[in-house]
Amino acid sequence: MNLTDNPSLRVVRQSIRQYRAKQLNIEGLQRNIASVMTALEGDVPQDVRDAISNAENSIELIRFTVDSDEQNSAVEDVLKGIEATVSKHSSGNTQG
Numbered sequence: 689m690n691l692t693d694n695p696s697l698r699v700v701r702q703s704i705r706q707y708r709a710k711q712l713n714i715e716g717l718q719r720n721i722a723s724v725m726t727a728l729e730g731d732v733p734q735d736v737r738d739a740i741s742n743a744e745n746s747i748e749l750i751r752f753t754v755d756s757d758e759q760n761s762a763v764e765d766v767l768k769g770i771e772a773t774v775s776k777h778s779s780g781n782t783q784g
Contacts, residue, residue, distance in 0.1 A: 691777050696724040704767050718747040739773035
């Protein structure tokens with residue numbers, strides 16, 4: 689399944705790009721990811737939905753428990769996890 693056209697995942701990808709470009713702070717990133725959770729459609733594989741849900745929870749935890757100078761590194765690990773999971777289902781890969 690190719691998830692490129694999924695509107696909810698487009699929001700996630702855009703939010704990741706904005707966060708990395710420092711156009712969105714950690715709170716905005718978490719808010720944007722949380723907002724797509726209710727909009728994720730049934731055609732999105734369960735592991736992708738789980739990865740996004742877990743990322744939102746992890747980012748919230750990072751916001752409140754990790755020193756500010758360490759947050760970017762911790763969030764980046766979370767974002768890489770989302771990207772790895774989504775990429776398993778993108779680029780023409782139909783396994784899932």
